[in-house]
Amino acid sequence: MPETSSHPAAQPTAQLAIVGTGRLAHALLRTIQNQRVALLSSRSVTSSAKFFFQAPPLPLERIAELPFDTLWLAVSDSAITPVSQLLAGLRQRWDGITVIHSSGAQSVEILEPLAGRGATPMVLHPNASLTGLQKIPEGITWRIEPGNETARRVAERLLEGISPRFVTVPAALLPLYHAAA
Numbered sequence: 001m002p003e004t005s006s007h008p009a010a011q012p013t014a015q016l017a018i019v020g021t022g023r024l025a026h027a028l029l030r031t032i033q034n035q036r037v038a039l040l041s042s043r044s045v046t047s048s049a050k051f052f053f054q055a056p057p058l059p060l061e062r063i064a065e066l067p068f069d070t071l072w073l074a075v076s077d078s079a080i081t082p083v084s085q086l087l088a089g090l091r092q093r094w095d096g097i098t099v100i101h102s103s104g105a106q107s108v109e110i111l112e113p114l115a116g117r118g119a120t121p122m123v124l125h126p127n128a129s130l131t132g133l134q135k136i137p138e139g140i141t142w143r144i145e146p147g148n149e150t151a152r153r154v155a156e157r158l159l160e161g162i163s164p165r166f167v168t169v170p171a172a173l174l175p176l177y178h179a180a181a
Contacts, residue, residue, distance in 0.1 A: 020075045023132035031162060064090060
């Protein structure tokens, strides 16, 4: 299981930062074994909150302290825009960082606040119901956007070991895809 901690000294080798405290975020934490992971929350977290793991997530404002090359926004569809706007204001430049969201209904353009500051945006949407209590199942279909080779390499690195199947969906068909998913 990837290590998470609220203590900054435990975070220096994180390569992936996940923003979110819900089912997808915790399923990702249980699944992604090939690199160090830091969990952050865009919400206020109290010490009495219950989490899937022992340590609570770091506040989003601490993101500047973490070394990572991939940032995964595992937040609700309605939170993607405000969280990406907030994140964009926390760093002057996002060059060299791949930013992912996992909405089945939203395109990659929703990450424009970060892309406008140099981030490489992409979508990875798991076509599965997740509880957060188990790993992401092997062999499920993931919507990927863009569908280019660079995005596939990033996705394959992150999802190593679970045999993902990737599909691209034209923007005009996203409502249909989302309803079917």
